[in-house]
Amino acid sequence: MNIGVDAGALSITDNRLKLGVYWVNVNLLRELSKIDKTNTYYLYSFIPIEENFGPRMLNKVLRPASGWFSLRLPLELSLHPVDVFLGLSQAIPVSKCRNIGFIYDLGFLHHPEAYPESATKLKKQTEDLIKRSDHIVCISQVVKNDVITTYGKKNITVAYPGVDNTFTSSGAKYKNKNPYFLFVGALKRGKNIPFLLRSFAKFLKQIKKPYDLILVGSDYWLDPGISFGPHVKFLGFVEDKILASLYRGALAFVSPSLWEGFCLPAAEALSCGTAVIASKTGAFPEIVGKSGTLVDPTNEEELTKAFHTYAKKISIQPKKFSWSTFAHTVHKLL
Amino acid sequence: MNIAFVVVTYKPNKKALGSLVDTLGKKDVIVVDNTGNNRGYAGGANVGVRKALEQGYEWIVMVNDDVTLSKYALSQFLDIVNKSEPAIIGPVAGRIDAKRWTTIVPATQMDWIDGAFTAIHAKIFQTIGEFYAPYFIYYEDIDLCIRAKRAGFPLRWFPIDGIRHEGSVVLGRGSFRHQYYAARNHLKFVERLAPLRVKIYEYMRLPKTVYEHVIRREWGALLGIFHYFIRRFGRL
Numbered sequence: 276m277n278i279g280v281d282a283g284a285l286s287i288t289d290n291r292l293k294l295g296v297y298w299v300n301v302n303l304l305r306e307l308s309k310i311d312k313t314n315t316y317y318l319y320s321f322i323p324i325e326e327n328f329g330p331r332m333l334n335k336v337l338r339p340a341s342g343w344f345s346l347r348l349p350l351e352l353s354l355h356p357v358d359v360f361l362g363l364s365q366a367i368p369v370s371k372c373r374n375i376g377f378i379y380d381l382g383f384l385h386h387p388e389a390y391p392e393s394a395t396k397l398k399k400q401t402e403d404l405i406k407r408s409d410h411i412v413c414i415s416q417v418v419k420n421d422v423i424t425t426y427g428k429k430n431i432t433v434a435y436p437g438v439d440n441t442f443t444s445s446g447a448k449y450k451n452k453n454p455y456f457l458f459v460g461a462l463k464r465g466k467n468i469p470f471l472l473r474s475f476a477k478f479l480k481q482i483k484k485p486y487d488l489i490l491v492g493s494d495y496w497l498d499p500g501i502s503f504g505p506h507v508k509f510l511g512f513v514e515d516k517i518l519a520s521l522y523r524g525a526l527a528f529v530s531p532s533l534w535e536g537f538c539l540p541a542a543e544a545l546s547c548g549t550a551v552i553a554s555k556t557g558a559f560p561e562i563v564g565k566s567g568t569l570v571d572p573t574n575e576e577e578l579t580k581a582f583h584t585y586a587k588k589i590s591i592q593p594k595k596f597s598w599s600t601f602a603h604t605v606h607k608l609l
Numbered sequence: 610m611n612i613a614f615v616v617v618t619y620k621p622n623k624k625a626l627g628s629l630v631d632t633l634g635k636k637d638v639i640v641v642d643n644t645g646n647n648r649g650y651a652g653g654a655n656v657g658v659r660k661a662l663e664q665g666y667e668w669i670v671m672v673n674d675d676v677t678l679s680k681y682a683l684s685q686f687l688d689i690v691n692k693s694e695p696a697i698i699g700p701v702a703g704r705i706d707a708k709r710w711t712t713i714v715p716a717t718q719m720d721w722i723d724g725a726f727t728a729i730h731a732k733i734f735q736t737i738g739e740f741y742a743p744y745f746i747y748y749e750d751i752d753l754c755i756r757a758k759r760a761g762f763p764l765r766w767f768p769i770d771g772i773r774h775e776g777s778v779v780l781g782r783g784s785f786r787h788q789y790y791a792a793r794n795h796l797k798f799v800e801r802l803a804p805l806r807v808k809i810y811e812y813m814r815l816p817k818t819v820y821e822h823v824i825r826r827e828w829g830a831l832l833g834i835f836h837y838f839i840r841r842f843g844r845l
Contacts, residue, residue, distance in 0.1 A: 462766075463717075497716065497717060497718065498717065499717065501768045503768055509689070511765060
């Protein structure tokens with residue numbers, strides 16, 4: 276079989292823009308190239324993809340980049356049809372092949388204010404995907420339920436994304452003068468960081484001992500409501516090796532996002548054996564389970580209380596999230 | 610610490626300036642007074658930057674004289690600067706509108722760092738040159754950010770409690786001269802750095818831009834656009 280893949284997300288060269296969807300793309304293709312010895316894959320992108328995924332994965336660069344998704348990709352698929360198309364960027368173009376769509380998040384429906392420039396586009400794109408896809412892969416149960424209640428769609432499989440092998444409980448721990456809590460993610464609006472900072476400031480005032488809050492992540496997007504107080508450190512973008520040590524050394528990983536379809540950093544923290552303090556919305560309940568504390572993302576008291584609970588390190592049993600399982604689930608659907 | 614502070618002032622409030630210089634730690638502060646010989650913010654900043662570069666400072670922090678900051682916030686900020694690779698670092702970021710290349714604050718995406726309080730590595734000045742003086746005031750910081758980014762230097766946003774800028778107190782928002790510099794320099798900025806499609810769009814849009822200024826009675830902006838076309842830059 277010939278399989279077409281929307282690998283537009285892999286055209287990203289700026290490290291700060293390599294977010295969740297990018298890593299799902301890379302890891303799925305890496306694992307599929309190990310599992311699949313019969314099919315040929317065509318990876319469509321707008322600039323050459325840096326990574327080589329092996330002999331069965333051929334990169335097709337489609338130019339020009341403008342009108343890429345609405346015109347260029349459908350043209351390619353009608354000139355050189357494939358048997359199955361994988362819509363890895365939560366979008367599916369017009370074509371006659373069997374479509375498998377991927378849905379990561381419907382957060383833009385619940386909190387459009389957090390997506391000021393893209394909510395309308397995302398909404399349209401997702402509606403088209405629902406119409407055009409023969410099967411859908413969701414990255415968590417909550418996203419699946421969401422798709423069912425919003426669009427009444429069936430034929431949905433849940434596959435949890437994996438975590439890179441770097442993130443294990445054994446290994447170096449980050450050295451910080453004070454015990455610290457950790458946030459990892461883009462400093463975007465939906466991440467609810469001003470709320471996190473306010474709650475942390477309250478905690479500091481109450482405990483009267485030095486604790487730090489370390490933030491790691493891209494500053495490409497930003498939330499103008501953010502302002503760092505005492506004991507807040509922002510490290511920007513760090514390498515995976517350092518990130519893993521940061522997870523291991525942290526008292527707990529904290530993310531009070533208003534909505535997440537999965538939250539890769541939380542899964543990475545759990546893989547490193549670090550507890551997670553997260554909001555009780557979105558996919559957090561199913562990812563975190565009993566390995567952390569869930570709070571109301573609008574109630575500062577609850578988050579402050581959670582900080583107190585984890586002021587002394589509570590180790591948890593590391594959880595496993597494997598890319599190979601993810602890829603096997605997708606492979607069965609081809 | 611190898612960090613210099615450059616404060617450009619124009620008819621300063623001596624007391625406020627004194628306390629700002631005190632907070633910054635006195636000895637590494639270069640004050641450029643524009644009062645007698647007004648070379649504009651960009652021109653004055655360049656005088657300070659040159660001095661700092663001659664003295665071999667590694668980082669230069671540009672500080673507007675109307676910025677208020679706490680000692681703690683400053684030390685937190687300098688701690689980040691000291692550990693950073695060559696970059697432009699500041700607490701307030703802005704965006705550039707993709708269509709017109711006008712500036713947007715507050716932003717949800719970072720394209721530039723506000724020049725009211727910003728640390729710039731010496732290497733950046735050595736690579737891309739100084740602030741573009743003909744702007745006189747406004748856009749010189751954004752211009753520098755775009756050029757630095759193109760030369761491969763990262764911009765870093767570091768928002769922090771305790772650093773505040775009142776904003777445009779010198780000219781007053783909406784004042785004749787504010788409109789003048791904003792309108793003229795925007796066109797100059799587009800001419801210097803924007804991609805071709807933005808240039809074409811901005812020139813084609815001119816009648817609409819002029820019309821908008823007329824109905825809002827923004828005469829300063831109209832004069833600014835006129836001076837842009839007769840190539841009059843620098844001080845009004």
